[in-house]
Amino acid sequence: MRADWRTIDTDLLVIGGGVAGSMAAIPALEAGLDVVVCEKGRVLDNCGSVGCGVDHYLTVMESGPEWDTPEFLLRHLPQLTDGIVDMAVASRVIHEMPRILRKIEGMGVDFKDPRTGDYSRHRSFGLPGAYHINFDGTDFKRKIGKHVRAGKATVLMRTMAVQLLVEENRAYGALAFNFRTGEWIAIRAKAVALTAGDVNRLSENASGLAFDSWHFPYNTGDAQAMAFRAGAALTNMEFTEATLTPKGFSAQGLNAVVSMGAYFLNKHGERFMFRYDEKGENARRAVLADAVINEYLLGNGPIYLDCRHLPEEELDHMEETLQVDRYTLPAFYRQKGVSFRTDLIEVSISELSIRRSGVYFRGSGLAVDTTGETSVEGLFAAGDCASVSGGIAGAAVLGHIAGEGAVVRMRATYGARPDIDWADAERIRAEAEAALGRAGGMPWKAFEGTIRRTVSDYVGVRRSERGLRLALETLAALAVKEGELAASDLHGLMRVQESRNIRLNTEIMATAALARTETRTRSAHRRVDHPEPDNENWRKFVLVEKGPDGRPSVRAIDAGRPLADSFARRSQSQTEGSLPYAAGL
């Protein structure tokens, strides 16, 4: 015990209570272990990345046809991921899909269409089979969250983890604070699962409002940043993701409208999409975004979405389903005074996220092995912060794998958890709290604004060596300012930590983008000075780790090998006998 701190000893600490985190908690709870979930929100009832329900779920079901087998999907993976995928981890995830689907059904989630009593499966997003189940997933996360609560996990709400506890490359907990009460919590754990999502708020969009983003603006790469500082390896961080949005509101859902048969028009009234892809508006998202970017650069903007030709029943269906993706989207059109039945809808490119670049099974984040463990022993990752991800299903399956991996790791571990280094903990706390009311300090909003301008200008959809170097200079200069950040209350202290994490993630992104001297997956990583894919030299992962100077350092790793082959979990100074807290092998 320590005055002024709350201390918790547990078995598994989960950071992030979304789908991946909840699914990681479940195997540990089932094994009778103690679980603590640390969550910035207040409820486990909603999904982390979308804030609301779910309407489709990607899975192999082994229902009979060849396309519905893991082997068939795996054969297509290199092509689906433009050759950059960890086949070992992806293979484990895809093979586990049928089992995890059944497990989630056992929690009361009904994936079947009530009208037919069967699964409604659809082929979409360029996948080679009808892997998506369309279903009413309004209660999807609520049921999984309920399972976690029923398992008696301790859930710390409105709580942000700030620092991982790592000794001899082994994770044993985290320091966190509650930004409603100001209470600081030191959590010691036998294993830690990082499931805190993607990185947002890192570039500008049309509205100029930082929190108006396609993906969840409260996901700020906290897991990636904390793990990097603790020595973990990250990959695919150079790949970004953008979409097309109604101009002024970075809402999801435009692609759904396009799939119903809407057209894009440029300012001359031309349907230009066929100039970019023979599938026209049915091309992949990356292609659509790319085409619109190009039309704007050619001076053919504004670009519009045209639904006026669609039959009445399609328009009715569109109106009914508009709010599935974003509840407030109908209100936006209503308040704007436009209707897609009669008006052209002006579209924009969204801000960027670091989040699997619209590609299934090629995640951007912490490199993991086939058990979900990162390069730091006892530190697991899943969901949008891990190197294999794929929407809700990817989060659920790798989350569960990581939870099971953590159970095995905990069972193979002997000895007491290391003692907390209180001098270090007090220093981290004092540094964090020093932002509160700092006179003459830099407001976190201004700090983030500089990051967004820098990324938009030089690390966005048109990258070059010179631009990336300029960005890295600015981002490194901002690192020095982190010690001058100011907040006016506890909520602001949380935002200051998020701002630091966003900055570090963008520095990692720019460093990896500079290393990859080719263009891959179109605007996900376009180097204007290296405009073509280079399969000869770049069928490789860019692995990013903390260098000796504390800055991101990169290694190019052959994409034909599992990523885990490239990281040794033990540092060279470690030997089996000298570890105070070692895996008992």
Place this chain on the structure above:
Amino acid sequence: MLPVSDPSVHNPIQIDPELCIRCNLCDWICPGDIIYKEENNKQTMPVVAYPDECWYCGLCESTCPTDAITVVFPERMLRNQTDVVTLLGKVV
């Protein structure tokens, strides 16, 4: 002590005091820690403490048991004048 909202910033979350039953569900559901409601006090209204950090997700509006909440978009979102080319980077 509850935070005080800045009247110069657009408030996207408009709460009708006639309809609001001061139940604190909006505070509970908000994923961004934007809405603060004093617990166990049926006299005080929820405060939209950080209006410029709103995601416009509408979870508060959809959860409110008395439909007291309306999400209102600002002019810069509704009638946006940004030149999209400025978002597409500088080639140096």
